[in-house]
Amino acid sequence: MSEGGGSFTLDGQVIAFAPGQTILTAATAAGVYIPHLCAHPDFPPHGSCKLCAVTVNGRDGSACTIEAAPGQEVRSDTPELHEIRRVLLQMLFVEGNHFCPGCEKSGRCKLQALAYDLEMLSPHFVQFFPHREIDASHPEFFLDFNRCIMCELCVRASRDVDGKNIFALAGRGRESHIIVNSPSGRLGDTDFAATDKAAEVCPVGAILRKEVGFATPIGARLYDQAPISQVDLQVDLPGREK
Amino acid sequence: MNAPSAPRKIRIATATLGGCFGCHMSLLDIDERLLALVEIAEFDRSPLTDIKHCGPGVDIGLIEGALCNAENVHVLREFRANCKFLVAVGACAINGGLPAQRNRFDVGDILKKVYSDAPDGRSRVPNDPELPLLLDKVYPIHDVVRVDYFIPGCPPSGDALWKFLTDLIGGRTPRLDYPQFHFD
Amino acid sequence: MIAIESALDPILGRHRRDPTALLQILRDTQEIFGWISPEVRAAVASALEIAPTRIDSLTRFYAHLYDAPRGKYRILFSDNITDRMAGSVALMELMLKKLKLERGKLSADGLVSVDFTSCTGMCDQGPALLVNNLPATRLTAWRIDEICGLIRARTPLDQWPEEFFRVEDHIRRADLLLGAAERPGEAIRAAxxxxxxxxxxxxxxxxxxxxxxAGFPTALKWRSCRDAPGERRFVVCNADEGEPGTFKDRVLLQSFSQSLFEGMALAGLVTGAQKGFLYLRGEYSYLRAPLEATLQKMRRESLLGRNIAGAKNFDFDIEIHMGAGAYVCGEETALIESLEGKPGRPRIRPPFPVTHGYLGFPTVVNNVETLCNAAAIAVVGGDAYARRGTTRSTGTKILSVSGDCERPGLYEYPFGVTVAQVLEDCGAPDVGAVQIGGAAGNCLIPEEFGRRIAFEDQPTAGAFMVFANRRDPIEAARNFAHFFAHESCGFCTPCRVGTSLVAGMIDKIAAGHGAQYEFLDLKRLHDILRASSHCGLGQAAMLALGDMMQKFKPAFERRLITKDFEPDFDLDAALARARELAGRDDAAAHLGEDI
Structure with a gap:
C-alpha cells in the first residue's frame, strides 16, 4: 500500500509520508502535532493510551498504529476528537492518584501538559483513589505507581533497548499494574541504572530520579510557557525526548 | 475591565473547606483589581466579610478545599442551595488535593494514631459534639454536589481568578489563557 | 521443593520446557497444587529460564489462575444474567451461609472458597457453578445443601454423584449440523x-x-493464509466460547467433535498448515478428556497425523490448548497471544493473523461452528449448501436460546429466521426483550421481532437470551456492565477505565441515586468506548447498554432522581468509622439528606 510513500491529508493539510510511517510519525515529521502519550519516536507503535484518536476516511482509529497510505483523509483537530481525548485524560486522572502540586514531574509531565492543552478543567468522574505503592529502594531512582498510566514505555525500553526486562505489566482491567522483576519485587534489587533507556522514557512522574526535587523554577519548566502541541514538535523531531 | 452597569451588584460568596486558604490568598493577589471588583460585586459569606452563612440570591459561590468532615458537607450544601453558579477553586476542591493523600489509610487508624497512641495508652479521640466528625475519605466537591465551573491550580493565580470572574460576570464562557492553566 | 520438582518434571516434559507453553504449564501445575505458590513460581521460572514476573503477569491476568490458596474445593458460580434470573444469587448466599463463608474468601481451614465467575456457558441448564473446573448444573437449594455436605465431609470430587455434573445437549431444532449422523472420515475423503x-x-x-x-468469508481467509509468505502455517479453532448466553460450541465440542476436527484438517489441507490448535476455554475443561479421546481415535483411523486418509503429504495434527478464564481471549489476536503463553491482550491489527499469526506465521483462526460447517460443505457441496439460508447469509445458524422460555437449548435454523419464529418455537409468549449476540450484542424489543437472524440484519455469534416482560432491563444492563469491567484486559484507556466507570454509574442508577447527569454521561461514554477502544471488547462493551437506554428509556427514567445530582455514596455511612472511634451518636454526628 505505502511502498512508495505518498501523501494524505490531515485536517485538509497535505502531509507527505515515507514508506513505513504511521499517520502520527508522518504528521510529526511534517510539523503537525497529534496528541499522544504512549507513542514515542524511538519505539514501535503501541496503541494503548488512545489519545491519538483520529478518523481516517470517516472511520475511527489511532494515528500511532495506522500506517500512512496515499489519499487518506485524516481528521484530528476537531471538537469531537478533542472531546474524546479530554475524556480519556479524565479517565487517566481518576484511575490513578495524580497529585500535581506534590509531583516533581509537574511542568514537564506529558499527561498534565495534554490536560492543559486540551483544557481539561476537572477530572469529572468519581476518583478511584487506588492503593498503589511507592518504591524508594533504588539509590538513584524512585517509583511512584500512583502516577502510572500503563503506557508500558518503561517495559518496552527495558526489554527492547536495555535488554534487562526489569518491568512488566500484570493484572487486568482496572487492576492492571506495573511489576518489577526482582526476587523482592523492588527496584533496588535490580540492575536498573541511570543510563538505562527505561530511566528516561516515563511520560509522567512514575519513574523519577532522586535528589532532583523541584529543580526548575515554576515558569521555566518545559511546558510552562508554551503548550505541548508546540513544545513536543521541537523535542520529538530529532527522535529524542530530551 | 468592562463592568456591566447592572441594576444590582453581583453577589459573591467564598468558603474554605479542607484547604489551606491559599486560593483565598490568590483572590487577594488580584491586588488593586479588588477595587474594580467591589465596584460591581459585593461579598456575602466569606472569610473576607466574616458573614457566617451564605444567604439566598448569591450569584457566584467560590469553594476552596476538599470535603474532609461533616461540617464541610454542611457548608457545601448551603452554598449549592444558595448560589447560582458554584465554582470549585483549586486542586483540593477539584480532586481532593493534599488532604486526599490520607485516602490510602483507614480513617479509624489515623484517629487512633493521632489520639490514642498516648504513652498511657488511653483513648483520647475527642467526643465533643462541637467538633465535626471526619469522613471516611476526602472527597472532591463534585462527588457530593453539582459543580458548574472549575478553576484548577494550587492555588490558581490571581490572574486566573480575575480572568475567570471577569469572563463569567461579563457573560462570556470562562476560559483560562495557557499560562494561567495549572494544576500546581 | 523436591516434591514440587518431581511433580513439575512430567508437566515440563509434556510441554517440552517451552516458555510459549507457560499458560498450559501453569494450568497443569495448578491442577496438582491448587494454586501457584511462591515456591512453584520460582521452580517454574528457573526450569524455563524466564523472569518470574512473566508468571505473575499470567497469574494476575487469568481469572482461573491463583497466586493465593483458594481451597481444596474452589466453587465459582456462573454470573450470567440468565443464571441470576434462575436464582443464582440466592443460591450462592445460601451456600455462603451454610459454609459460614464470605464471598471470595478462603475458609479458615483452607477447605473451600466461593465466588462468582463470568458466564460458564450452561445458560440452558442453570443456575450453574464450577467446582475445580467441573460444571454442576441445574442447581437448587436442595443441591446446594448436598454439595455443602460433600465439601464438609471432604468427599473427593470423583466420588460426587455423577448426575451433579450431567451436561445436556438440549438440541431442540436440528438442521445441517446438529442433524448429521457421524460418518468418520466422510468430510476429509470428500475434500x-x-x-x-x-x-x-x-x-x-x-x-x-x-x-x-464478524462474518468474514471463510474461503477468502483460508486462501489469504495459503498465499501469505511463511515457512509454517497454523490452524486455530477458537473454542473460547465466552460470550454470555452462548453455549452452542459446547454442544458441538461435546457431541460433534469429529466433524469439528475434520473441519480443522480441511483448513490444513487448503492452507498447507500441518498443525492445528483447539483453544478450549477453561470453563470447558471437562470436555478435554473426551476431545483427546476423539483425537486419538482419529489418529488411529488415519484421519489425523501423517498422510491422512492415505493422501501423500497431507500431514496434520491437533493439539488442545486450555484457556484460564479470560473472555477477551475470544478476540483472535488475544487468543494467539494466549496460545503463545502470554496474557491475552489484543494485538494491533493490521497485520491480521492470516499473514502474522501464531509465532508470527500465517494463521487461520476460525470459530467452532465455522469449521463444522466447512466439514459439512465438503459432504454436501458448495452449491447445495448455498441454497440454504439467504443470499448473503448462506447455510444455517445455531442459536443458544436461554432465559424466560419453556424450552431453552440449541435451535439450528437456516439463516433468515425471524426472532418471532424462534420465540414461538422455544415457547416464550410474554417477551419484553431479546438480547441477540450476548452482552456485546443488540437488545431487541417486541416491535423488532420481525427482524431476521442474518449477517445483513441481526448478526449474532449465537446468543439468544429471552427476557420476560416482568424483568428489569436495568438488572441486565448492570450484569453486562460488570461483566465488561471484569473482563477488560486493561490494555487501552477507554476500556480499562471506561468499563469501570460505566459499571459504577449503572449501579448508582439502579440504587436510585442516579440523575440525568449520569444518564447523559453513559451516553457520552457509549460513543467514546465505541470510537476509541483498541479491540472489539471495548468497542462493543456498551452496545447492549446503549440499546437498552434508548429502548427502555422510561424504565431508566423512572429510576432517575429529579434532583440534578446526588452523591453515589452514603454520606452518613461515611461518618460511621469516626463516630465509632469518637463514641458519638449525637445529632451532629450524623449527616442527613440534602436540604
Missing amino acids: LALGAQGFLDELKKSNLRGRGG
Whole structure:
C-alpha cells in the first residue's frame, strides 16, 4: 500500500509520508502535532493510551498504529476528537492518584501538559483513589505507581533497548499494574541504572530520579510557557525526548 | 475591565473547606483589581466579610478545599442551595488535593494514631459534639454536589481568578489563557 | 521443593520446557497444587529460564489462575444474567451461609472458597457453578445443601454423584449440523477427492461466512493464509466460547467433535498448515478428556497425523490448548497471544493473523461452528449448501436460546429466521426483550421481532437470551456492565477505565441515586468506548447498554432522581468509622439528606 510513500491529508493539510510511517510519525515529521502519550519516536507503535484518536476516511482509529497510505483523509483537530481525548485524560486522572502540586514531574509531565492543552478543567468522574505503592529502594531512582498510566514505555525500553526486562505489566482491567522483576519485587534489587533507556522514557512522574526535587523554577519548566502541541514538535523531531 | 452597569451588584460568596486558604490568598493577589471588583460585586459569606452563612440570591459561590468532615458537607450544601453558579477553586476542591493523600489509610487508624497512641495508652479521640466528625475519605466537591465551573491550580493565580470572574460576570464562557492553566 | 520438582518434571516434559507453553504449564501445575505458590513460581521460572514476573503477569491476568490458596474445593458460580434470573444469587448466599463463608474468601481451614465467575456457558441448564473446573448444573437449594455436605465431609470430587455434573445437549431444532449422523472420515475423503483447490472452490461457492460474529468469508481467509509468505502455517479453532448466553460450541465440542476436527484438517489441507490448535476455554475443561479421546481415535483411523486418509503429504495434527478464564481471549489476536503463553491482550491489527499469526506465521483462526460447517460443505457441496439460508447469509445458524422460555437449548435454523419464529418455537409468549449476540450484542424489543437472524440484519455469534416482560432491563444492563469491567484486559484507556466507570454509574442508577447527569454521561461514554477502544471488547462493551437506554428509556427514567445530582455514596455511612472511634451518636454526628 505505502511502498512508495505518498501523501494524505490531515485536517485538509497535505502531509507527505515515507514508506513505513504511521499517520502520527508522518504528521510529526511534517510539523503537525497529534496528541499522544504512549507513542514515542524511538519505539514501535503501541496503541494503548488512545489519545491519538483520529478518523481516517470517516472511520475511527489511532494515528500511532495506522500506517500512512496515499489519499487518506485524516481528521484530528476537531471538537469531537478533542472531546474524546479530554475524556480519556479524565479517565487517566481518576484511575490513578495524580497529585500535581506534590509531583516533581509537574511542568514537564506529558499527561498534565495534554490536560492543559486540551483544557481539561476537572477530572469529572468519581476518583478511584487506588492503593498503589511507592518504591524508594533504588539509590538513584524512585517509583511512584500512583502516577502510572500503563503506557508500558518503561517495559518496552527495558526489554527492547536495555535488554534487562526489569518491568512488566500484570493484572487486568482496572487492576492492571506495573511489576518489577526482582526476587523482592523492588527496584533496588535490580540492575536498573541511570543510563538505562527505561530511566528516561516515563511520560509522567512514575519513574523519577532522586535528589532532583523541584529543580526548575515554576515558569521555566518545559511546558510552562508554551503548550505541548508546540513544545513536543521541537523535542520529538530529532527522535529524542530530551 | 468592562463592568456591566447592572441594576444590582453581583453577589459573591467564598468558603474554605479542607484547604489551606491559599486560593483565598490568590483572590487577594488580584491586588488593586479588588477595587474594580467591589465596584460591581459585593461579598456575602466569606472569610473576607466574616458573614457566617451564605444567604439566598448569591450569584457566584467560590469553594476552596476538599470535603474532609461533616461540617464541610454542611457548608457545601448551603452554598449549592444558595448560589447560582458554584465554582470549585483549586486542586483540593477539584480532586481532593493534599488532604486526599490520607485516602490510602483507614480513617479509624489515623484517629487512633493521632489520639490514642498516648504513652498511657488511653483513648483520647475527642467526643465533643462541637467538633465535626471526619469522613471516611476526602472527597472532591463534585462527588457530593453539582459543580458548574472549575478553576484548577494550587492555588490558581490571581490572574486566573480575575480572568475567570471577569469572563463569567461579563457573560462570556470562562476560559483560562495557557499560562494561567495549572494544576500546581 | 523436591516434591514440587518431581511433580513439575512430567508437566515440563509434556510441554517440552517451552516458555510459549507457560499458560498450559501453569494450568497443569495448578491442577496438582491448587494454586501457584511462591515456591512453584520460582521452580517454574528457573526450569524455563524466564523472569518470574512473566508468571505473575499470567497469574494476575487469568481469572482461573491463583497466586493465593483458594481451597481444596474452589466453587465459582456462573454470573450470567440468565443464571441470576434462575436464582443464582440466592443460591450462592445460601451456600455462603451454610459454609459460614464470605464471598471470595478462603475458609479458615483452607477447605473451600466461593465466588462468582463470568458466564460458564450452561445458560440452558442453570443456575450453574464450577467446582475445580467441573460444571454442576441445574442447581437448587436442595443441591446446594448436598454439595455443602460433600465439601464438609471432604468427599473427593470423583466420588460426587455423577448426575451433579450431567451436561445436556438440549438440541431442540436440528438442521445441517446438529442433524448429521457421524460418518468418520466422510468430510476429509470428500475434500481429498476434490483436491485442495477443488475443495477451496466449493467453499467459495458455499459463501460460508465466519460464525464468530464478524462474518468474514471463510474461503477468502483460508486462501489469504495459503498465499501469505511463511515457512509454517497454523490452524486455530477458537473454542473460547465466552460470550454470555452462548453455549452452542459446547454442544458441538461435546457431541460433534469429529466433524469439528475434520473441519480443522480441511483448513490444513487448503492452507498447507500441518498443525492445528483447539483453544478450549477453561470453563470447558471437562470436555478435554473426551476431545483427546476423539483425537486419538482419529489418529488411529488415519484421519489425523501423517498422510491422512492415505493422501501423500497431507500431514496434520491437533493439539488442545486450555484457556484460564479470560473472555477477551475470544478476540483472535488475544487468543494467539494466549496460545503463545502470554496474557491475552489484543494485538494491533493490521497485520491480521492470516499473514502474522501464531509465532508470527500465517494463521487461520476460525470459530467452532465455522469449521463444522466447512466439514459439512465438503459432504454436501458448495452449491447445495448455498441454497440454504439467504443470499448473503448462506447455510444455517445455531442459536443458544436461554432465559424466560419453556424450552431453552440449541435451535439450528437456516439463516433468515425471524426472532418471532424462534420465540414461538422455544415457547416464550410474554417477551419484553431479546438480547441477540450476548452482552456485546443488540437488545431487541417486541416491535423488532420481525427482524431476521442474518449477517445483513441481526448478526449474532449465537446468543439468544429471552427476557420476560416482568424483568428489569436495568438488572441486565448492570450484569453486562460488570461483566465488561471484569473482563477488560486493561490494555487501552477507554476500556480499562471506561468499563469501570460505566459499571459504577449503572449501579448508582439502579440504587436510585442516579440523575440525568449520569444518564447523559453513559451516553457520552457509549460513543467514546465505541470510537476509541483498541479491540472489539471495548468497542462493543456498551452496545447492549446503549440499546437498552434508548429502548427502555422510561424504565431508566423512572429510576432517575429529579434532583440534578446526588452523591453515589452514603454520606452518613461515611461518618460511621469516626463516630465509632469518637463514641458519638449525637445529632451532629450524623449527616442527613440534602436540604
